[in-house]
Structures are given as C-alpha cells and as structure tokens.
Amino acid sequence: MIKSDVIVIGAGFAGLMAAAVSAKCGKKVTLITYGSGTFPLNSGLIDIMARPIDETVCATPLDGIKALPEAHPYTKIGTDIVEAAVAFFMELCEQENYPYSGSLTKHQWVVTALGTMKPTCLVPKTMLGDICLKNKEIVLIGFNRLKDHYIHVMKENLEQSLGKEKNYTSIMVDADIESGRDLSTLDIARWLNTPQGYESCLKQLRGSVQANSVVILPQVLGVKPDYAILDKMKKDLQCEVLESTGLPPAANGLRLQSMLLGYLKKNNVTMVENAKVIGSTVNNQTCLSITTQNAAREQTYQADHFILATGGFYGGGLQMETFPIIKEPIFNIPVRVKGNPEEWANEKLFSSQKQPFAEVGIETDEKMRPLDEVGNCFIKNVFVAGRNLSGYDFCFEQSGNGVALVSAYQAAMSF
Amino acid sequence: MEKATVVVIGGGATGVGILRDLAMRGVDVLLLEKLDMVNGTSSRYHGLLHSGARYAVKDQEAARECIEENSILRKIGKSCVEATEGLFIRLPEDDVDFEGKWVDGCKKSGITAIPITPQEAWQLEPNLSHQIIAAYRVPDAAIDGFRMAWQNIDSAARYGGRVKTYTEVIRIVSENGKVIGLDVRNYFTKQTYFIACDFVVNAAGPWSGQIAALAGLDVNVQPDKGTLIAFNQRISSRIVNRLHVPSDGDIFVPHGSITILGTTSMSVKDPEDTSSSFHEIESLLQIGEKTFENLRKYRVLRAFAGSRPLYSASGGKGRGASRGFVILDHSEDGLDGFMTITGGKFTTYRLMAEKMTDIVCQKLQVTTPCRTAEEALVPEVTEAVKTKARKYFPAYGTELAADRLGADRFKRVVERLEKNPEERQLICECENVTLAEIEEVITEGTSFTLSDIRRKTRMGMGTCQGNFCSLRSVGILSRTENIDQKQQSLQQLQEFLQARWKGIRPVLWGNALRETEMARGIYGVGLNVNGGSPK
Numbered sequence: 001m002i003k004s005d006v007i008v009i010g011a012g013f014a015g016l017m018a019a020a021v022s023a024k025c026g027k028k029v030t031l032i033t034y035g036s037g038t039f040p041l042n043s044g045l046i047d048i049m050a051r052p053i054d055e056t057v058c059a060t061p062l063d064g065i066k067a068l069p070e071a072h073p074y075t076k077i078g079t080d081i082v083e084a085a086v087a088f089f090m091e092l093c094e095q096e097n098y099p100y101s102g103s104l105t106k107h108q109w110v111v112t113a114l115g116t117m118k119p120t121c122l123v124p125k126t127m128l129g130d131i132c133l134k135n136k137e138i139v140l141i142g143f144n145r146l147k148d149h150y151i152h153v154m155k156e157n158l159e160q161s162l163g164k165e166k167n168y169t170s171i172m173v174d175a176d177i178e179s180g181r182d183l184s185t186l187d188i189a190r191w192l193n194t195p196q197g198y199e200s201c202l203k204q205l206r207g208s209v210q211a212n213s214v215v216i217l218p219q220v221l222g223v224k225p226d227y228a229i230l231d232k233m234k235k236d237l238q239c240e241v242l243e244s245t246g247l248p249p250a251a252n253g254l255r256l257q258s259m260l261l262g263y264l265k266k267n268n269v270t271m272v273e274n275a276k277v278i279g280s281t282v283n284n285q286t287c288l289s290i291t292t293q294n295a296a297r298e299q300t301y302q303a304d305h306f307i308l309a310t311g312g313f314y315g316g317g318l319q320m321e322t323f324p325i326i327k328e329p330i331f332n333i334p335v336r337v338k339g340n341p342e343e344w345a346n347e348k349l350f351s352s353q354k355q356p357f358a359e360v361g362i363e364t365d366e367k368m369r370p371l372d373e374v375g376n377c378f379i380k381n382v383f384v385a386g387r388n389l390s391g392y393d394f395c396f397e398q399s400g401n402g403v404a405l406v407s408a409y410q411a412a413m414s415f
Numbered sequence: 416m417e418k419a420t421v422v423v424i425g426g427g428a429t430g431v432g433i434l435r436d437l438a439m440r441g442v443d444v445l446l447l448e449k450l451d452m453v454n455g456t457s458s459r460y461h462g463l464l465h466s467g468a469r470y471a472v473k474d475q476e477a478a479r480e481c482i483e484e485n486s487i488l489r490k491i492g493k494s495c496v497e498a499t500e501g502l503f504i505r506l507p508e509d510d511v512d513f514e515g516k517w518v519d520g521c522k523k524s525g526i527t528a529i530p531i532t533p534q535e536a537w538q539l540e541p542n543l544s545h546q547i548i549a550a551y552r553v554p555d556a557a558i559d560g561f562r563m564a565w566q567n568i569d570s571a572a573r574y575g576g577r578v579k580t581y582t583e584v585i586r587i588v589s590e591n592g593k594v595i596g597l598d599v600r601n602y603f604t605k606q607t608y609f610i611a612c613d614f615v616v617n618a619a620g621p622w623s624g625q626i627a628a629l630a631g632l633d634v635n636v637q638p639d640k641g642t643l644i645a646f647n648q649r650i651s652s653r654i655v656n657r658l659h660v661p662s663d664g665d666i667f668v669p670h671g672s673i674t675i676l677g678t679t680s681m682s683v684k685d686p687e688d689t690s691s692s693f694h695e696i697e698s699l700l701q702i703g704e705k706t707f708e709n710l711r712k713y714r715v716l717r718a719f720a721g722s723r724p725l726y727s728a729s730g731g732k733g734r735g736a737s738r739g740f741v742i743l744d745h746s747e748d749g750l751d752g753f754m755t756i757t758g759g760k761f762t763t764y765r766l767m768a769e770k771m772t773d774i775v776c777q778k779l780q781v782t783t784p785c786r787t788a789e790e791a792l793v794p795e796v797t798e799a800v801k802t803k804a805r806k807y808f809p810a811y812g813t814e815l816a817a818d819r820l821g822a823d824r825f826k827r828v829v830e831r832l833e834k835n836p837e838e839r840q841l842i843c844e845c846e847n848v849t850l851a852e853i854e855e856v857i858t859e860g861t862s863f864t865l866s867d868i869r870r871k872t873r874m875g876m877g878t879c880q881g882n883f884c885s886l887r888s889v890g891i892l893s894r895t896e897n898i899d900q901k902q903q904s905l906q907q908l909q910e911f912l913q914a915r916w917k918g919i920r921p922v923l924w925g926n927a928l929r930e931t932e933m934a935r936g937i938y939g940v941g942l943n944v945n946g947g948s949p950k
C-alpha cells in the first residue's frame with residue numbers, strides 16, 4: 001500500500017500549486033491527475049481581482065480584495081496569506097527561469113484577441129500590454145490560414161481601447177507549414193520554435209516593422225516555458241514584442257503548466273496520471289484513503305491529508321445532472337443551490353452583476369476544510385482549493401487563477 | 416422611387432410561399448421582413464411535417480389538408496424533409512375511447528395509420544416507455560423550417576421575386592380607400608422611405624394584428640407562445656406523438672443529430688416574447704419522460720420558443736382556438752388592395768399561399784395557374800459536384816452541405832474550395848461549416864449579423880453553441896467590405912453570445928452548465944468581451 005503525507009487530487013492550476021507548496025514544505029506528495037484543468041483554455045495570466053462588486057474596475061487588486069464580502073474565499077483566507085501566496089508563486093517562476101511580472105498593488109493590462117484591454121495581475125513577460133500605452137506605433141501581426149486570430153477586429157477595438165491617435169499597421173505572415181488540417185496557434189508556435197520557421201517569420205517582418213514599435217502577435221512565441229524567442233525577436237526587430245490572449249489552445253497556459261510540472265518533478269512529487277478518483281474511505285470524519293480507476297484496474301492510495309482541487313462544473317469536481325442537485329463525486333461534500341430556480345442565472349450572460357450559478361460551490365472554514373449544511377467541519381483532513389469553492393465568480397471578478405493560487409497555498413499550509 | 420405590384424409583409428413560411436407563387440405566375444412581387452428571414456414562428460417550432468393524424472379527431476378538414484400537403488412537400492422539397500415516419504403511442508393514463516375516435520378520424524381523413532403491437536414499437540424505438548398499451552405508424556416526417564423558407568426564396572428569385580430584410584413597415588399609405596404604398600424603416604439606419612405598390616398582403620403571422628392596425632383595421636390574432644427543448648442526441652429515429660387529446664409536451668421530433676420536444680401553449684401579449692422559464696422546461700420534461708423514461712439522461716442543448724398566430728373571430732384561445740387559416744379581404748372594411756392571411760400551420764403553408772395568390776391574381780386579372788405543387792423548390796445537387804466536394808469536406812459533411820445549400824449555392828461553394836485552399840478552413844467544427852460557405856452566404860447581401868449567418872449555415876447551432884466559431888465568424892463578417900450598416904464587432908459578438916445564452920439559461924445544468932463555464936472563460940476572461948481600457 002502506497003502512503004503519502006499529502007495527496008493532491010487534480011492537475012489544474014490549483015492542484016499543481018497545492019502540490020508545489022506542499023513539496024516545498026518538505027512533505028511527501030502524490031498528485032493524482034485525470035485532466036489538465038483550464039491550462040489550455042486560459043492564457044497563463046494570474047487574474048487576482050479586477051471587479052469585486054460591480055462593473056467598476058477597482059483601483060488595485062489589493063483594494064479590490066479588501067472590498068469583498070465576507071463569504072468570498074479571499075476574505076476568509078485574509079490578505080496576509082494572499083500576499084504570501086503571490087510571493088511564493090513569483091519566487092517559483094523566478095527559480096524556474098520563467099519570471100512573471102506584476103504585483104498586488106497595480107493592475108497589469110493585457111491585449112486580448114478582440115483588441116479590448118483586460119486587467120489582470122501577474123503576467124508572463126510575453127504579455128505586458130502596458131507598453132502599448134506609452135508607444136505610438138502598434139504593429140498587428142496575423143498569420144495566413146490561422147482561423148483563430150483576426151487582426152482587423154483587434155485594430156477596430158484597439159482604436160477604442162488605446163485611442164485612434166496611435167498608428168496601427170497590419171502585417172500578415174505566411175507560415176510555410178505543410179498541413180492537411182487547419183492551423184492553430186500551437187502549430188505556429190512550434191514552427192517559430194524551429195530556426196527555419198523563425199528566420200522565415202523574421203524575414204517577412206523585417207523591412208515592414210519600424211524600430212521601437214510594439215509588435216503584437218497571437219500566442220506563438222514558442223511552446224516552452226522560457227523567453228528565448230521573445231528576447232530574440234525583440235533584439236532582432238529592435239521592438240517591443242507582445243502576445244495577445246486568444247482562443248484555446250493557449251500556448252501561454254501550456255507554458256505555465258509545463259513550468260509547474262517541471263518544478264514538481266524536481267521536488268520529487270509522485271505523479272499518477274490518467275487516474276480518475278472514484279471514491280474515498282472516510283471514518284470518523286477522517287479520510288483514510290481514496291480509490292482511483294486507472295487504465296487497467298482500481299487502486300487505493302492512503303495519506304494523512306488530502307487536497308481536493310478537482311475544479312468546478314467545467315472540470316467535473318462538481319456535477320449537476322439535474323437541477324438543482326449538485327454532487328461532489330469523491331467525498332460527497334454537500335453543495336446546495338440557494339434561492340429559486342428562476343434566479344439561478346442572470347438574464348444577461350455578461351451582465352453588471354455576478355452570476356448566481358458561478359458562486360455556488362463547497363463552503364469551507366478559513367483553513368479550507370469543507371463544511372456540512374449547518375456549518376460544521378465535514379471531513380477533518382480534506383482541504384479544498386480552486387474552482388469548486390463557493391463565494392466567487394471567476395469571470396465577473398476576473399479572479400479565477402488568483403483564487404486557485406491563494407486557496408491552494410492556504411490548503412497546503414493548513415496542516 | 417421603389418415600386419412593386421404586390422408587397423408581401425412577413426418573411427415566414429406563408430410569406431415566402433406567397434412570394435414564390437406570385438413570382439412563378441409572373442407578378443412583380445417584393446417581400447418585406449422587419450428582421451432577418453425566418454426569424455419568427457417558422458423557425459421556432461418543432462419542425463414536424465404533420466401527417467394530419469394529430470388533427471384527426473378535432474378537425475378532419477385540417478387533417479386532410481395536412482396529408483395532401485405532406486406528400487406535396489416531400490416531392491418539391493426533398494432536401495428539407497427527413498422521411499422519418501411517426502408513431503402514435505397510448506399510455507395507461509390516456510383515454511381509451513379517444514383511440515377509437517382517432518382511428519376512425521384517420522380513416523375518414525385519408526391518413527394511413529398502421530396498428531403495431533407494443534413489442535413491435537419497442538423494437539423500432541428501444542427507448543420508448545414500457546408502459547405503452549397501443550401504437551400506430553403514421554406518415555409524419557421531420558422538416559427543416561429554415562431550409563424550406565430559403566429554398567422558396569431561391570425559387571422565387573429565379574422568377575424575379577425580391578426580398579428586403581431588416582425593413583419594417585411603419586405605415587400603410589392609401590388614397591381614396593385604395594392602397595398606394597407603404598412607409599418603411601431600415602432597422603440599422605432608422606432611415607424611412609416610401610415603397611409604391613398596388614397591393615399589400617399581410618402575412619406577418621402573430622404580428623399580423625399589429626400590421627393590420629397600421630391601416631386602422633382590427634384583426635384579432637392572439638399570439639400563443641410555445642416553448643420547446645432541443646436535445647443534443649437523437650432519442651428515437653421516428654417522430655413520437657402521444658395518442659390522446661393534443662396537449663403540452665407530447666411530440667418528439669428527431670432532426671439530424673438532435674431531437675426536439677414540444678410544446679407548451681400560452682397566450683402572450685407580445686409575439687416578441689420568446690423567453691422560456693425554468694418552470695416551463697421542467698413541466699415539459701415531466702410530461703416528456705412519460706414517453707421516454709430515461710429522458711433526463713440526455714443532454715439538453717437549449718430551449719427556444721415561438722408564437723403561433725391563433726386567429727379568432729370570437730376570441731377563442733390556446734389549443735381551443737382553430738389551427739386553420741383565414742384570408743381576410745379588407746375591401747370589406749373599406750380598404751382596397753389590402754389583404755390579411757393568418758392562422759394555419761407550417762405543414763399547410765404552400766396551400767395557404769396558393770389560396771392567397773389565387774385571390775390576388777384574380778384581382779390583378781392574372782390567369783396563370785399555380786404550379787408550386789409540381790415544380791421542385793431547388794434543382795437537385797448532381798453527383799459530379801458531390802464527388803468534387805468530397806475531396807474537401809469531412810466524410811459526412813458533403814451530404815449535409817449539399818442539402819443545406821441547394822444545387823447552385825453548393826456548386827459555388829465547391830468552386831471556392833477548389834480554387835482557394837484557405838477557404839477550406841472549418842469555421843464551425845460542430846456543424847461542419849467551412850469558410851467558403853460563410854463567405855458565399857455573406858456575398859448574397861442579406862447577412863448583416865452573426866445570427867443571419869447562423870440561420871443560413873447552422874454555424875454556432877451545434878454542441879458547443881458557438882464557443883469557438885463566434886470569434887471566427889465575427890472576424891470573417893467584419894472583414895467583408897460590401898456590407899451596409901455593419902455593426903461594430905464587439906456589439907456583434909455580444910449580441911450573438913447573448914442570443915445563444917437566451918436558450919441555454921433555462922436549461923442550465925449538466926453539460927450546458929459546463930459549456931457555459933467554458934464560454935465565460937473564453938469570452939469573459941480571455942477576451943474581455945464587455946470591453947475594457949486602462950484609460
């Protein structure tokens with residue numbers, strides 16, 4: 001029988017961070033994975049807090065956190081821990097030679113694939129959109145045959161978000177990739193990773209791009225968690241170079257994932273892949289073991305502590321087969337829908353208020369232990385992190401990866 | 416000044432039927448629609464081509480019209496009709512006496528209803544409830560309302576019939592008790608102008624009361640809202656009806672890879688009210704799971720609703736009011752050159768159009784006979800073009816696209832695919848829609864919004880409900896130069912995502928909830944679709 005100090009269930013951002021923090025504390029960690037969270041969906045940005053109450057963007061992420069209601073995970077955890085979690089993440093990135101930029105006292109603005117600007121907090125160096133504010137020459141790069149990136153739409157909207165007084169130039173690049181199917185940004189990222197691809201791209205840009213411009217590309221600056229292509233292109237073009245956000249698959253999310261997995265390997269985290277946790281053995285409010293359905297057979301894993309980072313409805317950590325019954329499939333932690341069904345969702349998808357369904361999730365104490373219906377501890381040695389938590393709307397607040405980071409840190413530090 | 420001999424108001428099935436019929440008889444005709452074609456009742460129903468069996472007890476005249484039109488539409492609109500056949504099943508709670516009356520009614524109306532045993536029914540449709548007591552096979556079929564309407568327009572165009580969308584009629588202009596034209600307003604520019612005509616046909620369905628009121632006339636049309644659910648799978652291969660007095664939630668219609676369950680019936684003040692509530696959906700599911708006991712295991716894709724135009728001289732409502740149609744000649748109300756056609760049902764749209772056109776032609780002294788029942792709506796796609804297309808389409812995409820586009824458009828799309836490899840991109844993976852098809856539809860000049868493209872191509876109507884193709888199609892639409900009144904790209908995208916959301920919100924559980932989290936992740940978090948600026 002395999003026994004660990006900690007078992008982390010889930011390999012999204014919350015799971016990988018929880019495993020990283022636990023390993024850093026010297027614990028023997030087993031990470032059980034089945035999917036990859038939202039890494040391919042998001043652009044590797046760590047949103048922390050932009051809209052705590054209404055549509056107004058708060059002055060700084062930290063100010064936003066202080067304005068939140070009591071039930072919000074950040075409020076429960078406290079700003080000291082938020083700061084410690086951010087510091088942990090920034091140090092980890094530094095150590096892995098893939099440093100992020102940003103702090104809790106200032107929003108970082110990134111360029112989206114629509115040409116809107118988005119406030120976020122911790123940003124890979126390929127996406128520091130604030131540069132656009134200072135620079136007058138903006139060059140938008142598109143790729144022929146890439147169906148997920150439309151620079152004329154970006155231009156139209158950047159004229160609103162950055163102003164018409166800037167000069168916008170559009171350049172289309174031919175990626176000479178032989179492919180029987182449609183191209184994705186990842187195909188182009190892999191192409192730019194090759195010397196021939198990079199040279200071909202550079203040749204097409206040289207001459208058309210003025211020095212000291214801001215060059216904005218889709219997420220194509222390589223697939224590895226380093227800034228080699230970014231730095232080279234900046235030097236070769238004598239320009240600032242940026243990536244925008246985009247449709248999945250997002251190279252930046254995959255770079256973040258790859259960096260974290262590398263860190264876990266170095267820190268001796270045991271990884272069990274493609275193992276779906278199907279149940280748990282709980283005795284006297286204490287979880288003894290969990291059972292997984294692996295490729296060939298069932299397997300049981302024991303640990304002193306368990307971190308549940310299985311995601312929300314998207315990740316499958318919470319399931320709602322019929323309204324209004326919500327199931328947490330591993331420990332059967334109670335999750336309830338409050339209010340009447342007609343108030344489950346706002347009339348507008350993107351409205352001026354948080355979506356009620358988005359705020360539904362597992363209630364916890366300040367140590368991230370799940371609570372039962374009357375607010376008592378449900379299982380003593382299980383800690384919850386990430387999208388399955390209640391009390392926040394990742395989309396409205398722009399806080400998803402931030403809550404994942406902070407709750408993972410707190411969960412891992414609670415025992 | 417713009418002119419037409421006849422102006423038809425309303426871009427639903429009845430309107431396009433009249434457009435085609437008048438054009439085929441050589442009349443100069445213009446159809447006006449205040450939004451996009453087929454955005455109202457004709458696309459917001461279950462898509463059932465009635466055999467007439469549903470009306471066999473209450474209204475045998477309607478039943479006879481249905482079975483006749485059913486066989487005509489199969490012939491003229493081959494690619495719009497899926498000949499699924501239908502079952503009528505009786506459950507223990509359904510009145511046994513009704514079965515006898517129904518069998519008798521079918522016989523009198525000329526509808527073939529073949530009795531089968533419950534065992535045979537389960538063999539045909541294994542998901543059916545095991546409570547069935549009696550079952551019959553009838554010649555029901557599934558029909559695509561969008562496609563049928565588009566093919567009518569294509570057919571009319573070959574005879575000179577014209578269409579103007581996003582053109583709302585705001586006044587009927589008359590002189591000395593005779594219509595001389597209409598004032599209209601462009602939806603995007605709000606610009607108003609006059610169109611001269613000799614004759615106006617009001618075919619605005621549940622809006623026909625509002626149109627008649629523009630001429631100071633009173634036409635009592637009660638909009639009756641029906642809510643429906645689209646499931647993401649085919650639950651049965653045949654249409655399944657309950658054998659009882661027609662009621663809510665008792666029809667399942669399979670279409671391609673989905674199934675539609677309908678409907679409710681609720682009087683509403685405004686035909687624009689196409690909202691559906693959690694409560695309505697729950698009650699439909701509760702009735703539906705009597706027919707298919709495992710119904711809740713199927714993924715619900717979305718809910719939608721439309722308004723039936725129920726005409727009553729005396730104020731009857733809901734299922735009590737007649738589903739037959741009426742033609743009102745308003746010269747009897749003192750206004751020459753203005754007629755209203757309302758009521759009816761999709762299955763009999765062609766017949767309604769024929770009757771209306773007969774009267775208009777008589778007034779115009781046009782003697783050309785009606786040929787809409789004989790001539791196919793669109794020519795068939797040839798095997799040669801399909802063979803070419805197979806090189807570029809995913810295996811099963813060729814037939815789908817051929818049916819969806821019709822011969823002429825399909826040929827042009829295949830030419831694009833041959834010439835320009837870039838246009839082979841699949842923009843909507845769920846529904847297999849290529850860039851070539853979207854570009855082709857855009858050049859026709861009647862697509863101004865993403866929803867307009869969606870209705871013509873099915874882009875965004877599949878499993879992911881637009882999560883991936885929304886950004887792509889706004890990219891394509893906004894780079895097209897020759898579109899008048901193009902909206903700002905963010906507004907386009909917001910409106911499109913909101914329109915998709917409207918149908919998802921009342922079914923927000925299971926995979927619909929998962930997709931919503933993803934949609935918010937992509938468009939809310941990743942793309943900040945509501946707009947933002949550090950300034």
